Amino acid sequence: EAQVTQNPRYLITVTGKKLTVTCSQNMNHEYMSWYRQDPGLGLRQIYYSMNVEVTDKGDVPEGYKVSRKEKRNFPLILESPSPNQTSLYFCASRKQGGDEQYFGPGTRLTVT
Amino acid sequence: GDSVTQMEGPVTLSEEAFLTINCTYTATGYPSLFWYVQYPGEGLQLLLKATKADDKGSNKGFEATYRKETTSFHLEKGSVQVSDSAVYFCALVPGGSARQLTFGSGTQLTVLP
Numbered sequence: 001e002a003q004v005t006q007n008p009r010y011l012i013t014v015t016g017k018k019l020t021v022t023c024s025q026n027m028n029h030e031y032m033s034w035y036r037q038d039p040g041l042g043l044r045q046i047y048y049s050m051n052v053e054v055t056d057k058g059d060v061p062e063g064y065k066v067s068r069k070e071k072r073n074f075p076l077i078l079e080s081p082s083p084n085q086t087s088l089y090f091c092a093s094r095k096q097g098g099d100e101q102y103f104g105p106g107t108r109l110t111v112t
Numbered sequence: 113g114d115s116v117t118q119m120e121g122p123v124t125l126s127e128e129a130f131l132t133i134n135c136t137y138t139a140t141g142y143p144s145l146f147w148y149v150q151y152p153g154e155g156l157q158l159l160l161k162a163t164k165a166d167d168k169g170s171n172k173g174f175e176a177t178y179r180k181e182t183t184s185f186h187l188e189k190g191s192v193q194v195s196d197s198a199v200y201f202c203a204l205v206p207g208g209s210a211r212q213l214t215f216g217s218g219t220q221l222t223v224l225p
Contacts, residue, residue, distance in 0.1 A: 004155070033213075040217055041217060042116075042201060042215040042216055042217040042218050043156075043201070043215040043218075044215075045212065045213070048212070058212075090155055090156065092156075092213075099144050099146070099161060099163070099205055100146075100158050100161070101156075101158075101213055103155035103156040103157070104155050105153075105154060105155045106154070106155050
């Protein structure tokens with residue numbers, strides 16, 4: 001089954017404790033991205049990657065890091081999480097030149 | 113820059129009522145337009161899309177027409193069901209090579225039996 005998976009689905013952590021949210025897709029898509037969803041703001045792009053070893057900032061990259069060492073994986077790293085990063089995070093992928101993005105199920109992060 | 117504005121929710125309707133969710137956009141060139149739906153506890157799914165002016169996207173009884181003259185892409189359904197309760201997002205991808213998806217703020221729809 002074609003899908004985007006994220007782990008964990010739920011995470012509660014404390015300020016300053018480094019964490020990683022994993023994202024993996026099995027569709028051989030070149031393009032992957034991370035979004036955060038906040039009430040009244042829709043989805044805002046954090047980082048995206050056009051292919052392996054090619055990443056770029058989205059609209060709200062501050063406080064986040066990403067890497068793309070393999071085509072299927074695109075982890076999101078929070079080196080020192082803060083309460084304003086409490087949000088619902090989505091990973092997405094699409095094929096190069098395509099329009100439709102495929103979304104993972106989301107990761108609800110709470111930083112206390 | 114590119115932006116999408118959609119009507120604020122929440123929207124509450126009775127089953128079999130007519131639905132319209134307004135969406136307007138600002139973009140240079142000729143964007144592709146999308147409606148995504150997010151059911152409770154799930155990620156977003158593509159509902160329908162239109163890639164050029166006057167195109168009509170349709171799926172599951174929902175329709176939206178790409179109106180370049182009014183820069184709009186309003187979502188409609190003639191008779192909603194309880195199972196249509198979800199958050200609906202209007203989005204665009206600009207023309208050209210960048211192809212970054214820009215979302216509206218989302219509209220929560222609740223359909224009551």
